[in-house]
Amino acid sequence: MTLGTRPAGFDVDPSLYRHLADAQVNVELDTGDMILNLGPQHPATHGTLRLVVRLDGERVVASDVVIGYMHRGYEKLTEFRTYPQITTLINRIDWLSSFANEVPFIHAAEQLMGVEAPPRALYIRTVLTELSRIATFVLFLGEMGLQVGAITPAFYGFRDREYVLNAIEAATGGRFHPNFNRIGGILTDLPWGWIAETRESMRKILKSCDDFEDLVVANPIFQQRTRSIGIIPAELGAAYGVSGSNLRASGVDWDLRRDGKPYLAYNDLDWKVWTHPDGDSFARYWVRLQETRESARMVLQLLDNLPAGPVMAKVPRIIKVPEGEVWVNTENPLGEMGYYVVSKGATGPFRVKIRTASLSNVSIAPWLLRGVYVPDVITVLASLYFILGDIDK
Amino acid sequence: MTLADLDIGWGWTLAIKTVIVMGLIPAGALVLGYTFLLKMMSHMQSRLGPMDPGGFHGWFQLIGDGIKFMQKEDIIPAGADKRVFKMAPAVVVLSTFLMFVVLPGGPDFVVANLDVGVFYALAVSSLSVIGVLMAGWASSNKYALLGSLRAAAQLIAYELPLVLAVIGVVIQAGTMNLHGIVMQQADGEIFGWGGLGNPFILTQFVGFALFMVAAQAELSQPPFDMPVAESELVAGYMVEYTGFRFLFFFIGEFGTAFVYAGLAATLFLGGWSVPFIDADDDIMNFLGPGVLFVKIMLVAFLMFWARFTYPRLREDQLQALAWKWLIPISLVNILATGALKVAF
Numbered sequence: 001m002t003l004g005t006r007p008a009g010f011d012v013d014p015s016l017y018r019h020l021a022d023a024q025v026n027v028e029l030d031t032g033d034m035i036l037n038l039g040p041q042h043p044a045t046h047g048t049l050r051l052v053v054r055l056d057g058e059r060v061v062a063s064d065v066v067i068g069y070m071h072r073g074y075e076k077l078t079e080f081r082t083y084p085q086i087t088t089l090i091n092r093i094d095w096l097s098s099f100a101n102e103v104p105f106i107h108a109a110e111q112l113m114g115v116e117a118p119p120r121a122l123y124i125r126t127v128l129t130e131l132s133r134i135a136t137f138v139l140f141l142g143e144m145g146l147q148v149g150a151i152t153p154a155f156y157g158f159r160d161r162e163y164v165l166n167a168i169e170a171a172t173g174g175r176f177h178p179n180f181n182r183i184g185g186i187l188t189d190l191p192w193g194w195i196a197e198t199r200e201s202m203r204k205i206l207k208s209c210d211d212f213e214d215l216v217v218a219n220p221i222f223q224q225r226t227r228s229i230g231i232i233p234a235e236l237g238a239a240y241g242v243s244g245s246n247l248r249a250s251g252v253d254w255d256l257r258r259d260g261k262p263y264l265a266y267n268d269l270d271w272k273v274w275t276h277p278d279g280d281s282f283a284r285y286w287v288r289l290q291e292t293r294e295s296a297r298m299v300l301q302l303l304d305n306l307p308a309g310p311v312m313a314k315v316p317r318i319i320k321v322p323e324g325e326v327w328v329n330t331e332n333p334l335g336e337m338g339y340y341v342v343s344k345g346a347t348g349p350f351r352v353k354i355r356t357a358s359l360s361n362v363s364i365a366p367w368l369l370r371g372v373y374v375p376d377v378i379t380v381l382a383s384l385y386f387i388l389g390d391i392d393k
Numbered sequence: 394m395t396l397a398d399l400d401i402g403w404g405w406t407l408a409i410k411t412v413i414v415m416g417l418i419p420a421g422a423l424v425l426g427y428t429f430l431l432k433m434m435s436h437m438q439s440r441l442g443p444m445d446p447g448g449f450h451g452w453f454q455l456i457g458d459g460i461k462f463m464q465k466e467d468i469i470p471a472g473a474d475k476r477v478f479k480m481a482p483a484v485v486v487l488s489t490f491l492m493f494v495v496l497p498g499g500p501d502f503v504v505a506n507l508d509v510g511v512f513y514a515l516a517v518s519s520l521s522v523i524g525v526l527m528a529g530w531a532s533s534n535k536y537a538l539l540g541s542l543r544a545a546a547q548l549i550a551y552e553l554p555l556v557l558a559v560i561g562v563v564i565q566a567g568t569m570n571l572h573g574i575v576m577q578q579a580d581g582e583i584f585g586w587g588g589l590g591n592p593f594i595l596t597q598f599v600g601f602a603l604f605m606v607a608a609q610a611e612l613s614q615p616p617f618d619m620p621v622a623e624s625e626l627v628a629g630y631m632v633e634y635t636g637f638r639f640l641f642f643f644i645g646e647f648g649t650a651f652v653y654a655g656l657a658a659t660l661f662l663g664g665w666s667v668p669f670i671d672a673d674d675d676i677m678n679f680l681g682p683g684v685l686f687v688k689i690m691l692v693a694f695l696m697f698w699a700r701f702t703y704p705r706l707r708e709d710q711l712q713a714l715a716w717k718w719l720i721p722i723s724l725v726n727i728l729a730t731g732a733l734k735v736a737f
Binding site for chain 1: 437438439440535536539615616618619626627701702703704705706707708709710
């Protein structure tokens with residue numbers, strides 16, 4: 001498998017999109033229009049993203065995304081850690097869905113070692129991955145409301161995330177950074193009573209998804225603010241490397257859980273990939289709402305069919321990964337996440353390349369923000385849904 | 394009995410009236426802030442914080458907030474136009490005080506019973522935009538400037554439907570005097586039956602809806618809060634204000650909401666009058682303020698309900714709503730009211 005795995009049929013000629021080439025703004029020299037500096041400390045960027053926009057009145061003439069305020073050098077740090085230590089680090093890449101970050105890396109290590117986790121461990125990993133997806137998405141569902149000016153959905157989002165975080169904490173001991181995966185399985189089995197409680201939480205999530213549908217999606221002002229704003233054409237999105245729900249909202253039926261190399265327990269499940277033909281901010285909200293529901297249903301299914309057995313395969317006490325290279329990519333909440341691991345047979349990797357979804361997702365922002373109004377800058381950025389740790393690594 | 398009958402001289406009369414206005418506006422702002430911002434919003438949004446301070450139902454929250462604001466350092470940005478920057482919050486609050494002057498709480502319970510009361514109230518309400526522009530310009534901050542220009546454009550656009558919505562009431566009442574408008578409603582008849590009077594909301598329901606929408610925009614509350622827009626302009630023209638000056642804006646916001654709710658209650662819901670009691674009776678000087686207060690809370694409930702429910706419009710969508718929908722509808726409303734007034 002090569003690094004740049006993209007859905008078939010998306011070869012694009014960049015010259016068709018004229019302002020691709022001149023998307024860079026020379027902010028130091030230009031003095032014509034008003035230059036507004038959004039960030040690095042700004043409520044809409046949820047983190048330290050800096051956005052320099054050149055305004056003509058309220059209309060954006062050009063914009064430049066400045067990243068790197070949170071660069072922590074994870075790719076370099078992994079070279080000085082052993083494999084079990086690295087999961088602690090990569091938890092913090094996308095801090096909203098930490099558990100999902102661990103999965104592709106652990107898979108890469110397992111593939112190099114030729115170890116396979118027992119089915120029960122795979123199922124529990126799938127449950128926790130979907131739980132972290134829900135935790136990420138309900139926060140988005142509320143956050144997006146906040147960015148268009150409605151405060152109430154944000155509180156509902158935080159309330160719902162609490163149900164999920166409680167479940168994750170009960171199973172793993174960590175709310176945000178579980179560090180629960182081990183090479184060859186997971187740390188421990190689920191605690192007693194966890195399954196019943198999680199079922200109850202998933203029903204609550206499904207109910208509050210209906211609330212979001214009524215309160216936000218059906219709201220005429222919300223539709224006015226998001227429909228046909230920030231449209232990503234499918235080909236261009238794929239060319240920029242946009243992935244995940246952002247690409248599915250542009251009508252691309254592509255989900256690594258179904259279309260990628262089989263991983264976790266997704267092939268045993270009955271589920272659906274949601275797409276929306278419009279590609280605008282509204283479509284991105286709608287797709288994430290449907291995916292939250294789908295994830296909650298997947299968790300219910302998984303809990304019904306949870307196999308018995310051990311949660312840990314036989315692995316040596318000191319983990320040494322044989323020489324080799326492997327590329328593993330998975331469908332994380334924010335999009336495609338991948339690790340290219342090069343091993344020279346030591347206790348730690350020789351080199352790790354981390355492909356994060358947000359970096360590619362946000363790279364299309366300067367193209368999207370041309371000609372929109374200042375309030376739309378916020379909705380477009382919010383609907384792309386990036387996490388700063390996921391951009392800067 | 395009025396203050397003039399007491400024969401205590403104009404100086405004392407003025408002093409008493411000033412104390413009433415100066416006391417009632419902040420008190421009204423606090424009541425609205427406590428009831429709606431802290432209690433209703435907490436229930437609607439399942440917030441826990443405002444229910445905690447002080448033990449019983451979070452009664453201490455508002456007082457604590459006030460103490461916090463007073464403790465804060467009074468920061469004036471280095472590049473600011475200092476005198477204008479300091480004056481701006483006062484100008485914003487001033488318009489609220491001036492509006493309150495004509496609001497009647499009883500047959501004689503009013504600071505100034507002007508013949509052109511409605512006209513006066515709506516005219517001074519637009520003074521606040523000067524304060525907002527001063528604040529935005531003097532802050533020497535791009536966000537503040539954008540916010541204040543948005544506020545100016547918005548207040549000018551919505552002044553028109555606000556005035557046009559009230560014209561229907563003025564035509565029907567035949568007077569611009571707020572006392573006269575209340576008396577018209579108290580003495581009115583519904584198809585010859587005068588038991589309940591005839592609050593103008595029954596005939597001017599279109600006007601009432603327009604007035605509420607336009608008032609919401611004048612207050613720059615969601616869904617019309619682009620001037621403050623905390624997620625994009627980071628509170629707009631208020632961004633550089635701290636401590637007590639910020640509190641002034643806060644009091645101005647809620648005080649103005651209080652006065653607009655009072656105006657709506659007076660124009661459409663019969664003001665201080667209640668059925669079965671003669672509205673011009675002396676007793677209403679004591680009962681009236683209470684009655685008006687209940688009606689104000691009803692109207693304010695509608696305002697804040699919308700505030701906590703809706704997302705915010707975009708600036709161009711807001712202008713389109715005003716010029717393409719509200720103003721034509723209010724013109725049709727005036728035409729219909731005028732025709733019916735002539736016909737009956």
